[in-house]
Amino acid sequence: MSHNKIVNINIVAKTRAKKTGVIKIDDKNYIVAVKEEPHDGKANDAIISALAKYFHITKSQVSIKIGKTGKNKMVIINK
Numbered sequence: 001m002s003h004n005k006i007v008n009i010n011i012v013a014k015t016r017a018k019k020t021g022v023i024k025i026d027d028k029n030y031i032v033a034v035k036e037e038p039h040d041g042k043a044n045d046a047i048i049s050a051l052a053k054y055f056h057i058t059k060s061q062v063s064i065k066i067g068k069t070g071k072n073k074m075v076i077i078n079k
Contacts, residue, residue, distance in 0.1 A: 005079040011051075013071045015043045022054040044068060051075060 010029050017033035024030055034046035044064055052059045055077055067073035 007077040007079065008065070009075050009077060011047070011073050011075055013038075013043060013047055013073060015071075020046065020050050022050055038069075041068075047073070047075075051077070055079070 008028070012029075012031050014031060014033040015036060015038045017035055019033065020035055021033050022030055023033075030051075032047050032050050034043055034050060036042040036046040038044075048059050048062045048064070051062045055062075057077070057079060061078040063076050063078075065074045065076050
């Protein structure tokens, strides 16, 4: 039986970027660049998608806990 591992990470969101990508600063801090604008949750959806792809997990395993409207966010990764 596998145990779920929940990890909190801090991200700085870069919206309106030329390309989407995740940059690891250290184990707890990342920069996530997305093309979308921070409007109607589009950038947050793109951030969740980018992190899911980066960690090879589903989007439902990624959630923004703090900072939905700011560029600094705390994200929960449920591996």
